[in-house]
Amino acid sequence: MSLEVRAEAPADFPAVRHLLVAAFGDTQVADGVGRIRESWVYRPATSLVAVADGVVAGFVMITGCSVVGEGGERTAAMLTPLGVLPSRQRAGIGAALVRAALAGADAAGEPFVVLEGDPAYYRRFGFVPARDHGLLIHLPDWAPPEAAQVRLLTAYDPGDPSLRGTIAYPPVYG
Template sequence: MTLIRRETDRDHAAVHAVQDAAFKGAAHASGHEADLVDALRGTEAWAPPHSLVAEIDGAVVGHVVSSYGTVAGTRVLGLGPIGVHPDRHGQGIGSALMHAALAAADARDEPAVILLGDPGLYGRFGFVPAADHGIEPEHPEWGYYFQIRTLTAWDDSLKGTFAYAPPFAEFG
């Protein structure tokens, strides 16, 4: 059985290992996803309730983090990285992490979650092009892959360019 829970300090090394394994050799990866998670911890962008692990039999097998970026001075969550150990692919762990991340954000009255990823994958979780809601990416070439999932606290007046937390510039 898979347990989704908040990350604790004891999980840091396991989270790093899972993110490294999850993105090793992936065409769309920077190769520094685990370093990005490490760099986000302790910054103003870090939000502990939004760093979740998937655990099976006491072992961390997946991880997702959302950290704060901004749109027109308003803090908005940016999701990623999300990774599952390759030995556990195809078991629904990534989907469980995504559902838990979105539920946690909605329960904490966040207006939206933004991510950069494949629309074919993330569309099933309710993500749509961010431009549909007046949110633009920092880098215009992200266009098609820059997505948003609005939540219950969404405010249609929120418009502008989304800026990820500073560690994304270094490791993203």
């Protein structure tokens, strides 16, 4: 399999929509991605496609969010969504996307990336419970608390109080 991971371009948008609908089983996530692209949280440099054998087979976004805490409010980075075409899953495409997106956030000087997801999948990339680092992510009722995770990056400073608090989702997430 040939695999290229690169930033998405507008020409990829229909293929990204197709793979997200296939991966998640409905249009909700794909619709959300469309809204994110129109908002301040969109970060094109960490919105990546995986092209496998010439086909857009996977997609990941690291977008902006806010941390609200005693140190005030500051922007931070959040990984959502991650999706791979069902016919192309379990071939390392998801892992390649997560690693490339984390490298991009690290290079951009982000101190961490938060997400909601299954720890059984994300711990292999260095994600740990967000609460271990003083970050609160409000989850849906059905999600276990361990779903709230953070991956610390090079610029993380444990002594910086602005890096602790509650993650606030911009309204675009719906």
